[in-house]
Amino acid sequence: MMGVLGGTFDPVHFGHLRPALEVCQELSLREVRLVPLRQAVHRPQPLASPDQRLAMLKLAVAGEPGLALDDRELRRVGPSYSYDTLVELRAELGAEEGICLLLGADAFAGFLSWHRPDDILGLAHLVVMRRPGDVPGEPAAMDEALRVWAVPRLCSSPAALAEAPAGRIWFQDVTPLAISATQIRRLVARGRSPRYLLPDAVIALIVGDGLYR
Numbered sequence: 001m002m003g004v005l006g007g008t009f010d011p012v013h014f015g016h017l018r019p020a021l022e023v024c025q026e027l028s029l030r031e032v033r034l035v036p037l038r039q040a041v042h043r044p045q046p047l048a049s050p051d052q053r054l055a056m057l058k059l060a061v062a063g064e065p066g067l068a069l070d071d072r073e074l075r076r077v078g079p080s081y082s083y084d085t086l087v088e089l090r091a092e093l094g095a096e097e098g099i100c101l102l103l104g105a106d107a108f109a110g111f112l113s114w115h116r117p118d119d120i121l122g123l124a125h126l127v128v129m130r131r132p133g134d135v136p137g138e139p140a141a142m143d144e145a146l147r148v149w150a151v152p153r154l155c156s157s158p159a160a161l162a163e164a165p166a167g168r169i170w171f172q173d174v175t176p177l178a179i180s181a182t183q184i185r186r187l188v189a190r191g192r193s194p195r196y197l198l199p200d201a202v203i204a205l206i207v208g209d210g211l212y213r
């Protein structure tokens with residue numbers, strides 16, 4: 001099975017990296033690919049350029065075999081839809097291999113407003129990572145429409161993900177890290193240190209390029 005974590009990564013931080021690595025190991029994924037988006041659909045556009053976000057991600061995953069970088073959305077013009085990315089990945093990996101789309105609980109809360117949510121689940125499983133301070137990643141905290149949609153697809157153990165290439169939803173406990181890129185951009189803008197929230201090498205790039213000031 002292969003994992004995919006999409007996002008703006010503006011910048012990438014330990015709240016992305018640690019949960020992604022934990023999911024990779026808990027679910028015995030081949031790897032988790034971090035997929036930076038080019039043009040956001042549901043949120044303001046990133047401040048750092050595609051090249052800067054890619055460079056930060058490269059530094060962040062260097063030397064970690066469980067995490068890889070996939071720049072296909074940056075190379076695609078127009079809005080970055082996870083659906084399009086999953087169609088491409090499915091074509092590359094074949095019909096049999098499981099694909100797990102990782103997303104934070106906050107992202108999952110809005111999932112039904114994504115482009116073609118049902119078709120996304122036809123292409124991949126959803127692995128929801130709990131994120132502190134946001135909507136807790138539990139079925140009880142989903143709104144009614146999401147609950148009605150998700151409950152029949154929830155699996156009772158992660159082993160069920162390996163039995164199909166797509167179509168199931170699993171809530172994965174990960175170390176709760178209340179870190180957000182917004183918080184980091186605000187700290188840098190106020191001249192405060194973001195140290196220990198993200199890799200030092202990424203901070204060095206932010207400082208060197210004068211990002212988020």
Ligand code: ATP
Nearest residue numbers: 006007008009015103104107131177179180181182
């Ligand atoms: P911003 O603060 O700019 O909105 P962010 O920190 O939420 O950014 P994104 O790049 O938008 O980062 O997130 C990509 C994916 O990672 C989303 O699915 C999001 O829910 C998840 N994610 C981000 N931060 C965390 C965290 N601390 N714990 C768990 N999941 C996270």
